[in-house]
Amino acid sequence: MLKDITIGQYFPGTSIIHKLDPRVKIVVVAMFIASLFFVTSFWPYVLIVAFIGTIISVAKLPLKFIIKGLKPLMFIILITFAINLFLTKGEVLLELGPLTITKEGLRQSVFMALRLVFLITGTSLLTLTTSPIALTDGIERLLSPFKKIGLPAHELAMMMTIALRFIPTLLEETDKIMKAQMARGADFESGNILNRAKNLVPLLVPLFINAFRRADELATAMEARCYRGGDGRTRLNELKFRSRDYVVLASMVVFFGLIISTRYLVS
Amino acid sequence: MNEDIMIKIENVSFEYSSFIDESIQLAVKDLSLDVIRGEFLVVLGHNGSGKSTLAKMINGLIMPSKGEIFVNGLNTRDEDKIWDIRSTAGMVFQNPDNQIVATIVEEDVAFGPENLGIPQRELRKRVDDALETVEMTEYKNHAPHLLSGGQKQRVAIAGILAMEPDCIIFDEPTAMLDPVGRLEVMDTIKKLNKEKGKTIILITHFMDEAVEADRVMVLNEGEAVMLGTPKEIFRQVERLKELGLDVPQVTELVFELNNEGYTFRDDVLSVEELVNLL
Ligand SMILES: Nc1ncnc2c1ncn2[C@@H]1O[C@H](COP(=O)(O)OP(=O)(O)O)[C@@H](O)[C@H]1O
Numbered sequence: 251m252l253k254d255i256t257i258g259q260y261f262p263g264t265s266i267i268h269k270l271d272p273r274v275k276i277v278v279v280a281m282f283i284a285s286l287f288f289v290t291s292f293w294p295y296v297l298i299v300a301f302i303g304t305i306i307s308v309a310k311l312p313l314k315f316i317i318k319g320l321k322p323l324m325f326i327i328l329i330t331f332a333i334n335l336f337l338t339k340g341e342v343l344l345e346l347g348p349l350t351i352t353k354e355g356l357r358q359s360v361f362m363a364l365r366l367v368f369l370i371t372g373t374s375l376l377t378l379t380t381s382p383i384a385l386t387d388g389i390e391r392l393l394s395p396f397k398k399i400g401l402p403a404h405e406l407a408m409m410m411t412i413a414l415r416f417i418p419t420l421l422e423e424t425d426k427i428m429k430a431q432m433a434r435g436a437d438f439e440s441g442n443i444l445n446r447a448k449n450l451v452p453l454l455v456p457l458f459i460n461a462f463r464r465a466d467e468l469a470t471a472m473e474a475r476c477y478r479g480g481d482g483r484t485r486l487n488e489l490k491f492r493s494r495d496y497v498v499l500a501s502m503v504v505f506f507g508l509i510i511s512t513r514y515l516v517s
Numbered sequence: 518m519n520e521d522i523m524i525k526i527e528n529v530s531f532e533y534s535s536f537i538d539e540s541i542q543l544a545v546k547d548l549s550l551d552v553i554r555g556e557f558l559v560v561l562g563h564n565g566s567g568k569s570t571l572a573k574m575i576n577g578l579i580m581p582s583k584g585e586i587f588v589n590g591l592n593t594r595d596e597d598k599i600w601d602i603r604s605t606a607g608m609v610f611q612n613p614d615n616q617i618v619a620t621i622v623e624e625d626v627a628f629g630p631e632n633l634g635i636p637q638r639e640l641r642k643r644v645d646d647a648l649e650t651v652e653m654t655e656y657k658n659h660a661p662h663l664l665s666g667g668q669k670q671r672v673a674i675a676g677i678l679a680m681e682p683d684c685i686i687f688d689e690p691t692a693m694l695d696p697v698g699r700l701e702v703m704d705t706i707k708k709l710n711k712e713k714g715k716t717i718i719l720i721t722h723f724m725d726e727a728v729e730a731d732r733v734m735v736l737n738e739g740e741a742v743m744l745g746t747p748k749e750i751f752r753q754v755e756r757l758k759e760l761g762l763d764v765p766q767v768t769e770l771v772f773e774l775n776n777e778g779y780t781f782r783d784d785v786l787s788v789e790e791l792v793n794l795l
């Protein structure tokens with residue numbers, strides 16, 4: 251049941267994309283997102299599609315994985331599409347009762363829907379090709395310059411690691427409690443929203459109590475293993491920039507620089 | 518201080534105030550004990566007898582209200598030495614799920630020595646050696662939540678081993694495991710004692726796990742009421758039952774037979790010994 255949920259789904263592999271330093275990948279995705287917001291015409295989308303397509307094929311990611319990632323967000327994409335379609339003013343193409351579709355609306359809705367699709371796909375490429383631990387390591391190292399102004403980079407990364415570590419454990423536990431309650435006649439699937447919410451109480455209470463007990467025990471175990479924050483800690487797998495990381499980073503800066511500049515070239 | 522003493526516990530008490538009437542209660546009462554280097558000590562006692570409290574005091578997680586504890590000659594009250602104490606006397610807890618920190622087995626094993634600031638090359642060696650010792654090398658890149666209970670507990674043990682402690686305290690490490698997992702973990706613990714020369718303090722309420730100890734200490738209401746070799750302890754079947762404890766199955770059998778008029782020796786602990794007698 252609940253175990254089927256895959257969070258931050260990682261698709262293991264040995265491609266160059268998988269092996270890139272997570273910091274490079276995070277920075278590239280940030281540039282990717284930024285460039286999407288700079289693009290104002292359709293034709294740079296060709297470059298974006300080429301970028302996404304290249305990564306998918308080099309990393310050998312199955313397309314159905316990508317499409318599966320889009321499904322839960324389909325609703326948001328459709329809403330965005332509809333709002334832009336009906337609410338943009340301009341040259342009227344079609345009137346459906348109170349709703350009007352304009353030429354500008356049609357263009358804008360397709361444009362915005364594509365932007366969302368690219369946004370979701372691009373970011374999922376990061377989590378699909380980067381293991382959670384590499385991702386948190388990358389975030390910690392990228393944020394560490396901001397420690398001076400009081401940003402708790404190590405603590406944030408440690409919290410993410412522990413969350414990722416305990417999500418499967420807690421899901422398993424939810425599953426177990428749910429089954430135990432169902433065996434005693436609890437019903438989580440029918441009735442109106444109020445009833446369903448009420449039925450969740452006997453599920454959530456033991457879950458919360460257990461979660462607090464777990465947190466307490468984990469904190470003790472971490473202390474027993476000499477944990478005292480990030481200072482002076484060494485790492486088993488230290489992140490290291492290799493030549494491929496420099497090459498990829500440099501070419502991506504040029505590539506996205508180009509895409510961003512299209513906004514100012516064509517006007 | 519005597520070189521052969523790993524842990525010295527001197528007249529230690531631990532007080533806490535009761536939830537009900539705020540009165541002062543004692544979880545551990547005036548307990549003294551020398552744990553000898555290289556020995557396998559088992560601590561028995563029913564629930565609430567103060568076993569975990571004692572273990573946490575040895576590890577410097579809580580401080581005694583009275584008395585002193587020395588680990589390798591270091592007083593647990595010495596805040597500058599607390600990390601030395603915790604890496605000298607490592608601790609494995611009951612629930613393997615709640616002591617594994619990382620999402621990959623080898624990353625978790627590395628957690629302790631990473632905290633100690635061990636340089637990377639040595640870190641790699643320690644992690645590989647520790648996984649080898651607990652026979653989990655082939656799982657080093659697995660996600661811990663997909664392992665069996667016994668495997669998870671062995672990963673937790675590797676995580677302590679990688680800190681290279683002289684002594685390991687196990688607080689009911691098999692209580693949440695199935696019989697197979699229990700055997701795996703017990704075999705690992707014995708191996709650490711016999712082959713690696715680690716001092717072991719094993720807290721348990723499975724009597725069968727105490728049979729192979731060098732010494733057994735029985736706690737009751739925070740007091741050390743019995744201390745001796747397994748043979749000396751388990752022949753006192755009635756005394757143990759008064760304290761709410763069982764005896765190993767074989768001992769129980771011999772005790773019942775003797776009650777029926779047989780005259781077997783009363784210090785039989787294992788099936789082999791019994792077979793030899795018969
Ligand atoms: N800080 C505390 N607050 C309340 N009760 C405590 C505290 N510390 C220990 N106790 C009590 O002390 C007794 C011994 O606990 P513990 O050492 O966990 O026993 P064991 O591990 O042998 O089951 C228990 O009755 C426990 O409730």
Ligand SMILES: [Mg+2]
Binds near residue numbers: 568569688689
């Ligand atoms: Mg206990």
